[in-house]
Amino acid sequence: MASQRIYEVFARKAHEEPIMHVGSVNAPNDELAKVYAWTAYDEESWVEMCVVRRSEIIPVLNPEDKPIWGN
């Protein structure tokens, strides 16, 4: 399907732990991005997970030779 977006996936394993970046997914909309994040990164028993559109992230440091999020 066209108009895929990249979403970054964040999650934490316990409430007292900091949320961390666990990977990314390609999806045509927010709804499928949530499903894909859940199914692609189900290796842990997460207590919290969220997705963020990569295009919405405002970089503070952005080395030109190395993508912040990988591919």
Add this chain to the structure above:
Amino acid sequence: MTQQTFASAKNLPADCRDAVHALLLAMSDTKMFLGFHYGEWTFGTPALEAGIAACCMSQDEFGHLRLLHACLTSQFGDSASTLIEKRALNEFANIACLDRPLAKWADFVAINLFSDGALTVILTGLQKSAFEPVANFVDKMVEEEKHHIRNAQGWFRTLATYNSQTKAALEEASRWALSPTLEWLGPANHAMMQTLEQYGIVNASWETLRQRFLDWVGAFAHDQKIFIGLEQKNGHWTPTFPIDFSKWNPNLRRCALTQPDEKILYHLRGSKNAIFKLGEHN
């Protein structure tokens, strides 16, 4: 009044025992075929992530199948042999639209929505069941089914709005899948379903559960401007097509003498690798 509970199948009255056995078999057969189709669609999906989701749902379905088979084995005296290996093709009680390989992605989305939707309605009906062996595992299944429904709804909305071709394919697939799903859910007031309600095996009347499915899927498809063969009457969604339940078989949950594709059963049974089934004797 406190609801009587049943710690094992041998405590169930005979008519109720048969009804629970038939329902659990129909659910496990449906999950087995659903798991097969989801597994097959690990490859050939429109996106890599969709394949991962399909594979993940397949694992869930086979996990649920294992729980249901464990219950059928320990409570009703079934065995792997009687559940899969030695049953004739015309003895499987899965939703009939799962009988054949799925031709296109829209078919996958339709069976994802309708089959998982129908299973979820029954599973929620079994929550706090008076039959304790089922009540013990049903909450876990309901929780995992939520992700299947989200996948189905996400793809349904996406195909409904992407372009006229995807919308037409989705409508066609939905109308193909809805009728056998309603057949599988069965008539509103069959004696077997009334028995399940009478003994508290399900927490609502079958008519309520069936209508819950229709209202949920009818309103959802209507919101996406997809006509699936349901219309709203007096605040409830009903089929626009007739379903003749006069020949409905409560053990197969089918109105006609249909059966699954033999090739699918060949794969599910692991027939090709029969010699590697260690510890089993022919």
